[in-house]
Structure formats: structure tokens, C-alpha cells
Amino acid sequence: MNRRSLLFTASVFLLSALVASCAGEGPEQPSPPAPEATKATVPQEQAKPPAEEIVEPLLAWAEAEPEEGKAPLQVQFNADIEGGTPPLKITWTFGDDSPTSAEAKPAHTFEKPGSYTVTLDVDDSAGDSDSDWIEIEVD
16 A cells, blocks of 8 residues: 555545534534523524634645656656645755756656655645655656
């Protein structure tokens, strides 16, 4: 099972548990007492608590096309990113002592044969971070 499948399975499990909890399918809870009738009315805008913005956790996946071939091999990379708090800081490290890239979809050429571990690091403005890596094989 790859990282994306594992994260998807865990997300589905957590979401199912949350929906079951909100739907009252969890453990039995005692019912709150019925409210007493009151003559005062509360304006609609005061009755609702302020909505909180839900920020999804930062998740990043490194993608490459092609992942193998003969030198010089030009590879198109893609940072597949979900969640997080913008702005995001993206850093690609290509594993061949070349400069890093801050682009979401950089192209990079591997000049010499070898096995290269390319790393994607993503940081958001709230301090969350995630990383992924992909192997590139150059003949």
C-alpha cells in the first residue's frame, strides 16, 4: 500500500467516525432537558455562534514523468498538494547536487546515469509541513 492509499484509508476511517458521532450513532448520551418556554426572542444573528474556518492538514505528494530513462533524462515534476494554510513554501531537492527549485511543477534534467532520490518539502504559513520523495533511475 502506498502512502497516498494509506492516508486516504485513514481519512475515510476518521471521516466515518466523525459522521457517525455527529449523527448520534456513537455511544448513548443522555438527552438534555427540554428547554423551558421563554417570552424573550433572540435575534437570528445572535443565535448562531461564529463559524470557525476548518483548515485541512497539509499533505504533499511528489510526482514525476518519466521516472526512468537514458541520460540526459529530462523529468517533469509535480507537487500534488492538499490542505494547509497559504502561502505555501515548496522546495524540490533533486539529489544530483544541482540547485533546489521553489516551483510547484519544475522540469529537471539528470545529466549522468545513476539512482536519484528527489525530495519535495512543503511548509505552510501556520507552521505545518509535509514531505515526500520519489526515485529517478537514469541509465
